[in-house]
Amino acid sequence: MTTTPASADPRAAPALDVARVGHRFGARAALSDVSITVERGRFMALLGPNGAGKTTLFSVITRLYTNQEGRVSIFGHGLDREPSRALARLGVVFQARTLDTDLTVAQNLLYHASLHGIARQAAKARIAALLDRVGLAERRDDKVRTLSGGQSRRIEIARSLVHGPSLLLLDEPTVGLDLESRADIVGIVRALVREEGLSVLWATHIFEEIEAGDDAVVLHRGRIVARGQAGTIGGSEETLEAAFRRLVAEPKDGARQTA
Numbered sequence: 001m002t003t004t005p006a007s008a009d010p011r012a013a014p015a016l017d018v019a020r021v022g023h024r025f026g027a028r029a030a031l032s033d034v035s036i037t038v039e040r041g042r043f044m045a046l047l048g049p050n051g052a053g054k055t056t057l058f059s060v061i062t063r064l065y066t067n068q069e070g071r072v073s074i075f076g077h078g079l080d081r082e083p084s085r086a087l088a089r090l091g092v093v094f095q096a097r098t099l100d101t102d103l104t105v106a107q108n109l110l111y112h113a114s115l116h117g118i119a120r121q122a123a124k125a126r127i128a129a130l131l132d133r134v135g136l137a138e139r140r141d142d143k144v145r146t147l148s149g150g151q152s153r154r155i156e157i158a159r160s161l162v163h164g165p166s167l168l169l170l171d172e173p174t175v176g177l178d179l180e181s182r183a184d185i186v187g188i189v190r191a192l193v194r195e196e197g198l199s200v201l202w203a204t205h206i207f208e209e210i211e212a213g214d215d216a217v218v219l220h221r222g223r224i225v226a227r228g229q230a231g232t233i234g235g236s237e238e239t240l241e242a243a244f245r246r247l248v249a250e251p252k253d254g255a256r257q258t259a
């Protein structure tokens with residue numbers, strides 16, 4: 001039996017712990033006192049309208065931005081003290097497309113594997129398994145330029161998993177895709193949660209992507225304004241979408257309150 005408190009034991013720590021994080025761009029506060037916990041093996045939706053601060057939060061978690069205030073830990077490893085250990089457990093699919101379209105699918109993935117120091121033979125095996133997982137094994141040697149938007153996204157998901165992370169962040173991964181491609185991508189990520197215990201933070205404002213049993217947080221103007229199981233955020237009176245619209249409603253012109 002261990003005597004270490006759960007909070008201090010990395011083996012028991014949540015997948016992601018964002019504690020009282022704040023971030024400013026000059027005078028503008030993009031994030032204020034944001035706390036989010038993604039439990040291991042859970043799918044958490046991060047809901048927020050345009051400008052809520054989702055991308056800024058992802059940039060702090062991935063260390064693209066220096067953490068100005070508060071603390072971020074990934075599987076118990078603080079980004080401040082153990083950044084390499086923390087980031088080794090993290091995979092990311094950013095909103096902007098970042099594959100090299102002149103390279104083949106395999107070349108893109110092998111390049112990413114080499115950045116993570118994975119030996120070539122091991123990388124090839126891992127890539128084959130991941131391409132199977134995203135249903136694109138037969139496109140391995142095709143240039144990325146020849147793929148559809150949805151297929152490219154699936155390759156980006158495969159790429160984000162090459163180094164075997166246990167936590168995946170996705171920043172509005174289905175924006176601009178048709179219904180079928182969106183459903184494919186949600187299905188792939190949910191299968192990873194179900195079958196491999198992956199933990200996921202999924203930023204979105206598309207309600208069809210969220211299930212009642214998911215964990216959810218609503219971010220508005222850089223602050224968390226609601227949290228809980230997605231199906232309960234609106235209580236018994238409202239759907240999640242109706243609750244969201246109410247929570248993020250802007251005052252009508254002329255009626256803006258001063259904080």
Ligand SMILES: Nc1ncnc2c1ncn2[C@@H]1O[C@H](COP(=O)(O)OP(=O)(O)OP(=O)(O)O)[C@@H](O)[C@H]1O
Nearest residue numbers: 025028029030048049050051052053054055056057
């Ligand atoms: N580099 C920057 N410099 C100054 N302000 C910024 C910068 N990046 C973001 N902001 C501001 O910070 C706030 C949060 O922006 P952010 O991009 O994180 O929101 P978002 O929720 O990701 O929005 P979207 O859904 O439109 O991508 C906005 O007011 C935005 O204008």
